[in-house]
Amino acid sequence: MQSEARTAVSAIPTQQPGDLGWDLGMILRGYQKRLDEAIEGMPEGFRGFQVLSTVVHRDPPNQQALSAHLSIDRTVLTYLLDTLVEADVVERIPAPEDRRSRKIIPTKVGKKLLTTYEKRVAAAELELLTGLEEQGQDSKVFRRLVGLLAMTIHQADPNSDPCAAIDHL
Structure with a gap:
């Protein structure tokens, strides 16, 4: 098995x-094609999935923190959230630490939807x-290395929008 792995790696041409x-x-095109199929029907598509996943798993304290975490412009996020609220995926409530700001929480429908879409993704x-x-x-090593690289890049430029980068490809 080890010699097969070396053969497969040695078959990769010299990188320029x-x-x-x-x-x-x-890789992005392959991911995008599969992801489009996996999130079909999700309100607001991949961005809706990202918002719902972040709200459930990271529990940002308010809408501004959600915007910052996802690097989504606040005005764009407002429209995105309007759609997700209308679809009964999330709701806006007064933030516990500052009643002037809003915290985004998942609804029961949203939690169920996320479970379904996470399995598909x-x-x-x-x-x-x-x-x-x-x-x-090892795909786990690949994912770990890609995650480390992504975090390093994000820390150097925390306001960059990965979706905008995809749009420019």
């Missing part, structure tokens, strides 16, 4: 400057990463 962009673009991600396992590589 600029190849990383092509590689990331191909997890299956899509597993399908995308299957190629690594088939080549004798």
Whole structure:
């Protein structure tokens, strides 16, 4: 098995400057295709999924913190939340520490919806990463390294919008 893994890795051509962009673009396209199918029907698509996931798993103290965490402009987030509120996915309540601001909480419908979509997204991600396992590589290592790189980049530029970067590809 070890020699098979070396063979698969040695079959990768020498990387040239600029190849990383092509590689990331191909990964992103593969992810985007699978994700589009996985989140079909989710109010506000991937952004709606991100908001709901963040509200459930990270419990930001108010709408401003949610906006900052997701790097979504506050006015854009307002419209996004309006749609999610209308769909009974989340609700706005006065923030406990400052009644002038709003905290976003999931509804029962939203929690159930998130459970459904998380399973679908997890299956899509597993399908995308299957190629690594088939080549004798560890997808968990890949995900960990990508996560570390993403956090390093985010810490250097916390206001950058990953969705805007995708739009510019």
